[in-house]
Structure formats: C-alpha cells, structure tokens
Amino acid sequence: MPARRRGRTEEERVAAGGAELVLAGRGVRRGHLEPMEIGIDGEGRILRVARSVRGARRHDLGDRLLLPAATDLHVHFRHADRPRGDESFADGTIQAALGGVALVGEMPNSDPPVTTADRARDRRAAGRGRLAVDMLLYGALTEARRVPGLARECGAFKLYLAPTTGIGAAPEPDRVPELLRAVAAVDAPLSVHAEEPTRFLPGAVPTDTAGWDAARPFASEAAAIERILGVAPTGMRLNFAHVTGSASVERVARAGFACEVTSHHLLLAARRGGGAREKVNPPLRPEEERLRLFDDFARGRIPFLASDHAPHPPESKEGPFAGAPSGMPGVASQLPLLLAEVRRGGLGLAELLRAACERPALWFGAPFGRLAAGYRADLLVVDPRNRRPIRAADRPTPCGWTAFEGWEAIFPEEHYRAGLRIVEGGEYIGRPVGTFHRPGFLRER
Numbered sequence: 001m002p003a004r005r006r007g008r009t010e011e012e013r014v015a016a017g018g019a020e021l022v023l024a025g026r027g028v029r030r031g032h033l034e035p036m037e038i039g040i041d042g043e044g045r046i047l048r049v050a051r052s053v054r055g056a057r058r059h060d061l062g063d064r065l066l067l068p069a070a071t072d073l074h075v076h077f078r079h080a081d082r083p084r085g086d087e088s089f090a091d092g093t094i095q096a097a098l099g100g101v102a103l104v105g106e107m108p109n110s111d112p113p114v115t116t117a118d119r120a121r122d123r124r125a126a127g128r129g130r131l132a133v134d135m136l137l138y139g140a141l142t143e144a145r146r147v148p149g150l151a152r153e154c155g156a157f158k159l160y161l162a163p164t165t166g167i168g169a170a171p172e173p174d175r176v177p178e179l180l181r182a183v184a185a186v187d188a189p190l191s192v193h194a195e196e197p198t199r200f201l202p203g204a205v206p207t208d209t210a211g212w213d214a215a216r217p218f219a220s221e222a223a224a225i226e227r228i229l230g231v232a233p234t235g236m237r238l239n240f241a242h243v244t245g246s247a248s249v250e251r252v253a254r255a256g257f258a259c260e261v262t263s264h265h266l267l268l269a270a271r272r273g274g275g276a277r278e279k280v281n282p283p284l285r286p287e288e289e290r291l292r293l294f295d296d297f298a299r300g301r302i303p304f305l306a307s308d309h310a311p312h313p314p315e316s317k318e319g320p321f322a323g324a325p326s327g328m329p330g331v332a333s334q335l336p337l338l339l340a341e342v343r344r345g346g347l348g349l350a351e352l353l354r355a356a357c358e359r360p361a362l363w364f365g366a367p368f369g370r371l372a373a374g375y376r377a378d379l380l381v382v383d384p385r386n387r388r389p390i391r392a393a394d395r396p397t398p399c400g401w402t403a404f405e406g407w408e409a410i411f412p413e414e415h416y417r418a419g420l421r422i423v424e425g426g427e428y429i430g431r432p433v434g435t436f437h438r439p440g441f442l443r444e445r
C-alpha cells in the first residue's frame with residue numbers, strides 16, 4: 001500500500017504537479033472572458049492560472065465564471081456579539097460570504113466606538129472565532145496622539161466631519177490638518193466621510209428621500225472635499241467614502257486621491273415619497289446625478305465599490321422619516337446586484353472586478369482580489385444565467401430587510417476561502433475561521 005496523505009497517494013501528489021485542487025471554468029484575462037483553470041496549493045494560495053492546469057482534484061464548472069472574491073472597504077457591523085437581536089460579527093460576515101466578499105473593513109463608530117488601541121484590542125478579542133470572512137478594523141481619527149497606538153491595532157482610519165452614530169462630536173476644523181498629518185506619518189489608509197455640517201439646511205424636517213437630499217445637499221459634500229484637499233499631505237493614502245456626485249469623482253481624481261461609491265448611490269435615486277429604508281448619509285441624489293455617477297463607475301473612473309453596510313433593525317425604519325436612522329444593509333447584495341447590471345449590458349465585468357475586488361484589496365494591502373499566482377485562493381463561482389430576485393426573508397440575518405427587495409441579482413453559487421468552500425449552492429457551509437488583518441501584514445507588500 002502506498003503511503004496516503006490527506007486521502008491521496010504519493011503517486012497522485014507527484015502526478016498533480018503541486019496543485020491540490022484545480023477549478024476549471026471561464027475567467028477574465030486581459031479584459032476578456034476566456035476558458036481558465038486555476039490551480040490551488042495545499043496552503044490555499046493560487047499556484048497557477050492557465051488554459052490547462054494539472055492537479056490532484058478537479059472541479060469542472062463548465063462555462064460558469066471564476067471570479068476573485070471582493071473586498072468591501074466599508075461596513076458597520078456595530079456589535080461583535082448580539083445583545084439585542086441586532087446583526088453581529090457572525091451574522092454580518094456570513095452575509096459577506098454569501099455576497100462574495102472575502103474581506104471587510106469594519107468602521108469604528110461601533111458600540112463602543114474604536115477610538116483607542118485598547119478598544120481595538122477588545123473588539124478583535126470579541127470577534128475571534130466569530131468571523132466567516134476576514135476583517136480589518138478601522139480606528140476613529142479623533143485625537144492625533146492616539147494615532148500611533150491605534151495604527152498598531154487597526155489597518156486603517158476613519159474621519160467623520162459631522163457627528164454620526166456612535167461618534168458624538170466631529171473634530172474642530174482647525175484640528176483636522178494635525179489629524180491628517182498623524183495618519184500620513186504612519187502611512188495608513190484614511191477614509192473621510194465628507195459632509196460639511198455647516199452646509200446642512202437648518203430646521204429642515206424631511207419626510208422623504210427628496211427632502212433628505214435637500215436637507216444635506218451635494219454642496220455640503222463638495223465643501224467638505226475642498227476643505228480636506230486643502231490640508232491633506234501629498235502622497236497620503238486618502239479615500240473619500242461614499243461620494244454621491246460626478247463632480248466629486250472628478251475633483252478627487254484631479255487631486256491624486258481615491259474615492260468609493262456605494263451600490264445604493266449607483267442604483268437608487270432621491271424621490272418624492274422615497275421612504276426611510278432609503279434614508280442614508282450622505283443622501284441619495286436625484287436621478288440625473290445618479291446616472292452621471294453610474295456612468296463614471298462604468299467608465300472605471302471610481303476606484304472603489306463599497307457597501308456602507310448598516311444593518312439597522314427593521315422596526316427602526318418603520319417610524320417617521322425624520323426619526324429613522326440613516327443607512328441600509330448592502331454587503332450581501334452589492335456584488336450580486338452589479339453582476340446583474342453586467343448581465344444587462346450596462347457595465348463591463350472587468351471594470352466591476354477592478355472596483356469591487358482588485359483595487360480595494362490592494363488598498364488594504366491584502367493578497368486577494370486577483371486571479372494570479374501567489375494570491376490567496378478566495379474565489380467565486382458565478383453562473384450569469386442564474387438570475388433571481390432578492391428576497392430579504394431568504395437571508396439568514398436578524399436585519400431581515402433590504403431596499404432592493406425583488407431586484408434581480410446574481411449571487412455566487414460557490415465561494416472559496418483560501419481554497420476551501422464556504423458557500424455551496426448559494427448556502428453558507430463554512431466555519432468561523434476568518435481572521436483580522438493587521439498593519440504588519442499590510443506592509444508586507
């Protein structure tokens with residue numbers, strides 16, 4: 001009897017030429033879809049991508065698509081555990097897995113907010129053993145003296161210019177330059193929520209998304225971007241979160257910095273009668289602005305797609321518009337919704353993959369997001385024919401609602417994390433072995 005290891009003979013290992021598993025399907029190379037085989041090694045990394053790869057085990061996917069899993073730079077999971085029936089790290093990361101996301105950036109306006117290194121350590125400890133996919137924590141940029149400590153615990157920073165859930169007060173404008181310099185000094189990525197509260201309409205009591213757009217107008221975003229660009233150190237890793245207008249995209253690119261757009265700003269518009277479920281910050285904009293933003297995205301002018309996933313409990317969105325919290329869930333739906341847009345012909349697959357997978361992973365310094373040797377084998381299997389309407393009730397999360405109920409989407413049928421299947425037949429089958437990404441890891445590349 002030949003010696004067996006992990007269920008295979010030594011002869012089979014030799015015959016395999018190193019690859020433990022080969023996935024055979026179609027993938028994007030040099031901007032085009034073509035037959036592709038991906039060899040994965042025993043460590044869960046991509047060994048080889050070619051027309052034909054030899055390996056011990058083969059998984060033939062016919063003409064289904066092999067895509068890199070996504071990185072979502074912007075989610076709010078709020079609670080590591082689940083004290084009140086809210087979504088937890090476990091629920092949120094399972095949603096990410098189902099939506100084809102391999103790595104999430106978790107925002108610091110949590111409960112309690114991540115404003116110190118101790119808080120970041122506590123949050124990591126609370127998340128251990130609960131993550132279905134990987135996570136990178138943001139630290140809140142509130143005091144320059146805390147930046148070096150937070151940078152050792154978090155992978156990125158977030159700056160709020162207006163008060164938000166969990167962060168009661170924004171820093172005084174004259175302290176912002178010092179905060180930006182502190183982040184530039186540790187070479188960490190910084191995301192800025194760019195809304196200038198002095199430009200909000202005072203005394204407005206909006207009753208729909210059109211009113212919300214008027215109350216927090218685009219001018220407040222433009223003013224906040226100008227303020228930050230005026231003091232940002234050259235060469236810092238600066239990203240403007242969830243921009244809502246084409247003018248922002250153009251201005252930020254001209255200054256040499258990055259920006260992200262959410263699936264809701266790409267797909268939904270402010271309108272009369274638009275309800276509290278579509279209340280987000282910054283607000284949805286009118287249809288003609290949405291179309292310009294979508295066109296920018298389709299032309300590859302917006303570096304990152306991010307969900308700004310905010311899984312508020314359904315009852316919190318049922319009261320009067322003015323009192324409802326801002327934000328909507330999105331980590332599970334953003335890639336499937338945009339894959340459906342690709343299928344309809346409104347967006348190129350290569351452009352989508354660059355914004356959803358490749359560039360955000362690079363921004364976080366993570367070896368994900370590309371089908372290339374040496375990258376981690378975080379892969380999706382997608383059948384573009386398998387379109388189906390989104391039904392919140394089908395999703396295993398306490399959040400239980402979506403602003404995209406009934407919208408056509410293409411969910412990944414399979415999701416591999418480091419070469420192991422965590423989603424099969426569209427159902428989560430993984431174990432909570434997701435890890436936290438740390439700055440040391442970030443600087444490896």
Ligand SMILES: [Zn+2]
Nearest residue numbers: 074076107308
């Ligand atoms: Zn957010």
